[in-house]
Amino acid sequence: MNTYNRFPLTLVRGKGCWVWDQSGKQYLDAVAGIATCTLGHSDPAMRRALKQQLSRLQHVSNLYRIPEQEALARWIVDHSCGHSVFFCNSGAEANEAAIKLARKHGHRRRGIERPVILSAAASFHGRTLAAVTATGQPKYHSGFEPVVEGFDYFPFNEADAFEALLNRHESQGPAVAAVLIEPLQGEGGVNPGDPSFFQRLRSLCSERNILLILDEVQVGMGRSGMRWGYEQLGIEPDAFTLAKGLGGGHAIGALVVQDHADVFEPGDHASTFGGNPFACRAGLTVAQEIDRRNLMRNVQKRGDQLREGLEKLVEAFPGQFQCVRGWGLLQGVVMQPDCNITAPQLAAAALNDRLLLVAAGPTVLRMVPPLSISAREIRQLLRRLEATCRTTFQI
Numbered sequence: 001m002n003t004y005n006r007f008p009l010t011l012v013r014g015k016g017c018w019v020w021d022q023s024g025k026q027y028l029d030a031v032a033g034i035a036t037c038t039l040g041h042s043d044p045a046m047r048r049a050l051k052q053q054l055s056r057l058q059h060v061s062n063l064y065r066i067p068e069q070e071a072l073a074r075w076i077v078d079h080s081c082g083h084s085v086f087f088c089n090s091g092a093e094a095n096e097a098a099i100k101l102a103r104k105h106g107h108r109r110r111g112i113e114r115p116v117i118l119s120a121a122a123s124f125h126g127r128t129l130a131a132v133t134a135t136g137q138p139k140y141h142s143g144f145e146p147v148v149e150g151f152d153y154f155p156f157n158e159a160d161a162f163e164a165l166l167n168r169h170e171s172q173g174p175a176v177a178a179v180l181i182e183p184l185q186g187e188g189g190v191n192p193g194d195p196s197f198f199q200r201l202r203s204l205c206s207e208r209n210i211l212l213i214l215d216e217v218q219v220g221m222g223r224s225g226m227r228w229g230y231e232q233l234g235i236e237p238d239a240f241t242l243a244k245g246l247g248g249g250h251a252i253g254a255l256v257v258q259d260h261a262d263v264f265e266p267g268d269h270a271s272t273f274g275g276n277p278f279a280c281r282a283g284l285t286v287a288q289e290i291d292r293r294n295l296m297r298n299v300q301k302r303g304d305q306l307r308e309g310l311e312k313l314v315e316a317f318p319g320q321f322q323c324v325r326g327w328g329l330l331q332g333v334v335m336q337p338d339c340n341i342t343a344p345q346l347a348a349a350a351l352n353d354r355l356l357l358v359a360a361g362p363t364v365l366r367m368v369p370p371l372s373i374s375a376r377e378i379r380q381l382l383r384r385l386e387a388t389c390r391t392t393f394q395i
């Protein structure tokens with residue numbers, strides 16, 4: 001169907017941070033499947049593990065115990081504040097699970113008849129009906145009304161506005177089941193959370209037994225330079241969702257909950273493909289390689305290097321660029337509001353310099369390369385981007 005604005009490019013092969021098109025042209029990939037190809041393309045450990053898994057067992061359904069699923073859940077629980085994990089196949093689906101969990105918590109633990117979930121303006125939580133309703137951007141709702149009831153929105157990083165909205169909903173007693181929020185808004189323009197805002201959010205939610213659920217779909221699994229985005233903010237959520245980077249390019253999503261938020265019972269929620277042996281083996285391999293290769297350290301070092309280079313670029317093009325923001329290997333270059341080139345146009349122009357980039361909205365150019373990217377590849381990325389800027393801005 002005609003649902004995508006695609007680049008005029010057909011990619012047929014990849015290795016590490018590099019991909020090749022049909023005619024053999026080589027591109028440096030700073031998109032990485034939109035922050036999914038954590039270990040890059042065709043990673044040897046991933047190839048070995050998945051070949052072995054394909055020859056052993058691919059799918060059996062959740063009618064049975066699945067050792068690969070249990071091992072991946074164990075790794076997530078051992079490395080986070082979570083106590084149990086539900087597996088599904090995408091970010092939107094993980095957020096749907098979180099929304100159902102929140103509503104059940106609202107009914108059972110707070111005695112709310114019609115529970116409300118609060119989320120942030122300019123957020124992104126996925127495209128299914130409830131996830132798109134949680135998404136605080138009218139352009140994603142337009143044409144699909146009526147949206148799901150029981151959602152309301154507050155401005156990101158604004159504690160007083162959040163508290164006012166919360167008090168408005170709760171003026172007659174308990175009404176809010178949960179807050180669903182990204183630690184850093186990815187699609188909404190690479191906008192990092194403010195620790196003091198999140199700490200206030202945490203204490204307001206704790207006071208009233210409202211679940212604080214973090215959407216870690218883009219930021220989790222190490223992209224920020226810490227394993228989870230919430231670690232950047234000095235808080236622990238009651239639950240968080242994962243997807244993009246978890247499977248290293250394979251379809252998997254997860255809802256991770258702390259013990260006290262675990263209200264699901266058998267029959268409450270399910271997924272036919274969720275947590276299948278193949279997807280979980282992919283996730284487990286990503287997890288093990290992050291540990292074995294100390295990729296967290298690489299994200300911190302390469303993230304700093306990328307950040308410094310981008311800041312120089314912003315200084316070199318002050319008429320076009322405003323600032324750089326982000327965490328680790330999730331960086332955004334914010335364009336000037338009066339720049340006559342949009343971020344999607346700049347990303348398209350970078351194809352001529354054999355560089356893959358993706359916009360995050362009309363004014364932010366986003367970089368989300370594989371977490372395994374080298375110092376030399378970061379230098380190549382910066383050189384190519386500078387060349388694109390020089391030709392596009394005609395300076």
Ligand SMILES: *Cc1c(COP(=O)(O)O)cnc(C)c1O
Pocket residue numbers: 089090091092093095124125126127182186187215216217218243244
């Ligand atoms: C991409 C994204 C989603 C949606 O994930 P899908 O796998 O496309 O459903 C949800 N939340 C955030 C923060 C995302 O970046």
